[in-house]
Amino acid sequence: MRIACPYCGERSLDEFLYSGDATVKRPDFASPTATEEFVSYVYERTNPPGMHRELWYHAAGCHAWLVVTRGVATHQITSVEAAREVALKEKSATKDTK
Amino acid sequence: MAKQGLTATSAFLHWKPVANSNLTVDARETLTMASFAAAKGKKDELNAAVRAAYGVDLPKTPSRVEGQQGVAFVWAGPEQWLAVAERKDGRDLETEFKKTFGPLASVVDQSDGRVVVRISGPRAREVLAKGIPLDLHETAFRPGSAAITHASHIGVILWQIDDKPTYEVALFRSYVDSFAHWLLDSAAEYGVAHA
Numbered sequence: 475m476r477i478a479c480p481y482c483g484e485r486s487l488d489e490f491l492y493s494g495d496a497t498v499k500r501p502d503f504a505s506p507t508a509t510e511e512f513v514s515y516v517y518e519r520t521n522p523p524g525m526h527r528e529l530w531y532h533a534a535g536c537h538a539w540l541v542v543t544r545g546v547a548t549h550q551i552t553s554v555e556a557a558r559e560v561a562l563k564e565k566s567a568t569k570d571t572k
Numbered sequence: 573m574a575k576q577g578l579t580a581t582s583a584f585l586h587w588k589p590v591a592n593s594n595l596t597v598d599a600r601e602t603l604t605m606a607s608f609a610a611a612k613g614k615k616d617e618l619n620a621a622v623r624a625a626y627g628v629d630l631p632k633t634p635s636r637v638e639g640q641q642g643v644a645f646v647w648a649g650p651e652q653w654l655a656v657a658e659r660k661d662g663r664d665l666e667t668e669f670k671k672t673f674g675p676l677a678s679v680v681d682q683s684d685g686r687v688v689v690r691i692s693g694p695r696a697r698e699v700l701a702k703g704i705p706l707d708l709h710e711t712a713f714r715p716g717s718a719a720i721t722h723a724s725h726i727g728v729i730l731w732q733i734d735d736k737p738t739y740e741v742a743l744f745r746s747y748v749d750s751f752a753h754w755l756l757d758s759a760a761e762y763g764v765a766h767a
Contacts, residue, residue: 489705
């Protein structure tokens with residue numbers, strides 16, 4: 475499997491570390507149901523076949539965090555984005571709706 | 573009482589220099605190096621400061637540019653760079669950059685932490701290609717190209733100087749012996765004796 479790092483170009487899998495699900499959001503610790511929300515955030519995964527959005531870390535390269543959309547059965551990768559850009563986009567989207 | 577203290581020691585104590593018609597390998601021991609990253613929201617101002625002081629733009633893609641005053645800038649990650657210059661007349665890039673860039677960048681000295689090895693000659697590409705998982709063919713990696721990757725599992729920053737070809741590899745000082753072990757094994761078929 476090869477991942478096209480948006481900064482370095484296409485690199486071999488051995489330069490990257492898998493760093494978990496990119497879709498979960500850290501809950502608010504002040505929420506009255508924080509314990510349940512954190513259990514879900516940390517542990518509960520449905521692991522469906524098909525496309526996943528995953529965090530990958532370019533450990534032996536530019537040290538960027540990436541959001542990779544990957545088919546877990548086929549290893550087909552349909553998009554690789556810098557996690558920083560994804561986060562900034564989400565932040566500006568939330569700001570716009572407020 | 574005997575004087576106590578630390579003595580500067582070469583990182584290349586166990587090396588014999590390599591030089592034949594296929595390959596030369598040199599330790600570049602007289603360098604001053606600093607890594608730096610743009611402060612939040614200051615990358616344009618930092619670039620302007622570099623342009624004013626050294627006459628070049630900072631590379632935005634994995635590449636290396638040679639600026640004025642003998643400083644080369646190597647891309648080392650998004651909004652991060654490694655700068656390399658000869659350490660003569662007590663030159664120290666960390667001090668120089670902190671003075672020049674002020675609050676525009678975070679600067680960290682790399683002169684002791686990292687070493688640079690220069691690998692040159694008609695077989696340099698083949699020797700490196702055995703342990704570096706990148707396409708080093710002249711149509712894919714050229715003079716001015718740079719990359720952060722690994723060489724025989726040792727983290728390196730690699731750049732190409734010219735099309736002899738000459739490459740330079742920056743790696744952590746304590747990995748030099750392991751790196752040399754691999755490099756000389758890799759070069760054995762080109763008439764290089766293992767140290």
